[in-house]
Amino acid sequence: MIAAIVAHAKHSSDVNIYQEGSFLRNPAIFMNNLDYSFDYFANKPWIDNNGNLVNVGKDFTRPSPKLHIRNQLPQNFRPAPKEVEPNQIKPTSHDRLGFFFKPLQNPSTSMSNTTSTNPSKPNKKRKTNPNxxxxxxxxxxxxxxxxxxxxxxxxxxxxxxxxxxxxxxxxxxxxxxxxxxxxxxxxxxxxxxxxxxxxxxxxxxxxxxxxxxxxxxxxxxxxxxxxxxxxxxxxxxxxxxxxxxxxxxxxxxxxxxxxxxxxxxxxxxxxxxxxxxxxxxxxxxxxxxxxxxxxxxxxxxxxxxxxxxxxxxxxxxxxxxxxxxxxxxxxxxxxxxxxxxxxxxxxxNGGGWHGLGWIGQGKWVVKRGSVDESGKCCSCGDQLACVDIDDAETERFAHSVAALAMEREVKANFSEFQDWLEKNVNYEAIVDGANIGLYQQNFTEGGFSVPQLDAVVKKLYERSGNKWPLIILHNKRLRSLWENPSHRNLVEEWNEKGVLYMTPHGSNDDWYVYWLYAAVKLRCLLVTNDEMRDHIFELLGSNFFLKWKERHQVHYTFVKGNLKLQMPPPYSSVIQESEKGSWHVPILFKGNSSQTWLCITRPNVCESRDEAQ
The missing domain is CATH 1.25.40.10 (Tetratricopeptide repeat domain)
Structure with a gap:
């Protein structure tokens, strides 16, 4: 029967001896003053008091370097009977931590000698009874x-x-x-x-x-x-x-x-x-x-x-x-x-409500129904709106983004961008150039995809009645495109048409405030797959920020090279008050993902309003 000595390298004379094959009644005492190696337990079979085989490496989690292995092991266990030669017990990679394994020099040593403590570490005080x-x-x-x-x-x-x-x-x-x-x-x-x-x-x-x-x-x-x-x-x-x-x-x-x-x-x-x-x-x-x-x-x-x-x-x-x-x-x-x-x-107010009070007279007609995919009420035929944040919220949002940019950016750089944007207000879409150019490019030959970015720009140009979007790119990225002969002509074309804005040095981590501020300030679409879940965006306020995203963010995909834009939904699933004074209220039933809509109208008001139009 073979046993092992576990000792601190700095205190090699202070030896705790464990005889293999005998029960270790309290491993916490045995390992009280030792940083015992997990590998010693994980690389051999053990048997508990009930005779069950315990695979330490499988059944127990390797502890944190700050934790002793004793916290991870059962209180009563013994090694499985196995003949081990002394030369098979080798030093482990834990030598650098100041402890190692050696073959037992005196196999006849009894377990009574194994309870010695390390004098360099004082014994822990016993817990006192609670008051x-x-x-x-x-x-x-x-x-x-x-x-x-x-x-x-x-x-x-x-x-x-x-x-x-x-x-x-x-x-x-x-x-x-x-x-x-x-x-x-x-x-x-x-x-x-x-x-x-x-x-x-x-x-x-x-x-x-x-x-x-x-x-x-x-x-x-x-x-x-x-x-x-x-x-x-x-x-x-x-x-x-x-x-x-x-x-x-x-x-x-x-x-x-x-x-x-x-x-x-x-x-x-x-x-x-x-x-x-x-x-x-x-x-x-x-x-x-x-x-x-x-x-x-x-x-x-x-x-x-x-x-x-x-x-x-x-x-x-x-x-x-x-x-x-x-x-x-x-x-x-x-x-x-x-x-x-x-x-x-x-x-x-951003659509979906006027807030002027009750409009019209007469009895209400209340129905439960549904709304089709286009946002048309199946009960009254009204078209529901895609609700945006109101004027006051928009101004607060833009101010918050600008304040955030001033804290994290070079103030002169962002102020220059604000001044430029005041003079260029005719954009209907802002393009997150880096997000699109690097989309699905995480492969060996991948890089910045100019064709993907060009496809998005052209698609937006067609959808908006021949109005160019604004691409925002960091100057480092734009410079590399300019230096590439195969992309230079396209970059020059974009530049001539006022499609590009180059963010300056120092905005590597915070360039997103440029495209976000532009989209908010101009109240236009923002093309990006960035879900903006960063904690910085939480500072802007989740309530109206989520409403703004639903109304303005455009997602995109490329399936086998073909672009597909996912435009904002045609209507918002929120309580809406129409110009005619009618109401539409979405009800979400517990345990059911589908919605039922309350359609609340006054026929006389609806007819008179339709005639006025």
């Missing part, structure tokens, strides 16, 4: 997971009797469990009684609550139908302790007021949310829409429909049903607007 406060918190968390309110309250009473020092974590765990239990009718009374008592104790102990504390207590208040307490609590905690509320903090008060048809109080909560810089989501808007509909506030219904339009693309089933029921039972008298004024408003 009573920690034990209490651990037990509380266990009760929270199992939703055991009775045991948690018993533990709390015991902690008070022992005068334990309770922290924010203790109180928050109790408050959360009480607020969660208050939704169960069987435990509601107990949860409310103990929940408010815990909160009072928290304040008397001078433990400053945080947002989680306030949210739990607000939920308790809403459970007993006291929206006023929930809302006043938020304002008081913000004033006294500077607790910054989140959307979830306001929800109990808001939903309580909406369910009780206390519309004015609900609007007050919404206003306070706005002061805190919070934006409503579909759940909150739906609640406000419903209370407005049920209390007959038609102008508020219009307002929340517009908020839904700007917040979500498709509404859920619950919201769709509320909208459908309201329009089906209402006869709203709207204003009579000048058609030109309405069209200008729609154009200014």
């Amino acid at each position: 009573p406060e920690t034990n209490f918190l651990i037990n509380l968390q266990s009760c929270t997971k199992s939703k055991d309110l009775t045991t948690a309250i018993s533990l709390y009473e015991s902690a008070l009797s022992q005068n334990l020092r309770l922290s924010l974590h203790h109180f928050n765990a109790l408050l959360y469990l009480c607020s969660d239990s208050a939704t169960d009718p069987s435990s509601k009374d107990s949860a409310l009684r103990h929940g408010f008592r815990v909160f009072d104790q928290m304040l008397s102990n001078n433990v400053i609550p945080n947002e989680a504390s306030v949210t739990s207590v607000a939920r308790l208040a809403a459970s007993k139908n006291d929206g006023d307490y929930a809302f006043e609590l938020i304002k008081r905690m913000n004033n006294e302790f500077n607790v910054v509320p989140r959307l979830r903090t306001y929800d109990p008060a808001l939903f309580c007021f909406c369910e009780n048809l206390e519309a004015e109080k609900a609007y007050e909560v919404e206003e306070h949310m706005g002061l805190m810089g919070l934006s409503l989501e579909q759940q909150e808007i739906t609640a406000l829409l419903k209370v407005s509909a049920e209390t007959g506030r038609v102008e508020k219904v219009y307002q929340y429909l517009q908020k839904l339009r700007s917040t979500v693309r498709c509404v859920n089933e619950e919201t769709g049903k509320i909208i459908e029921d309201w329009f089906s039972g209402q006869k709203v008298n709207g204003v009579s607007c000048d058609l030109g004024l309405v069209k200008n408003a729609v154009l200014k």
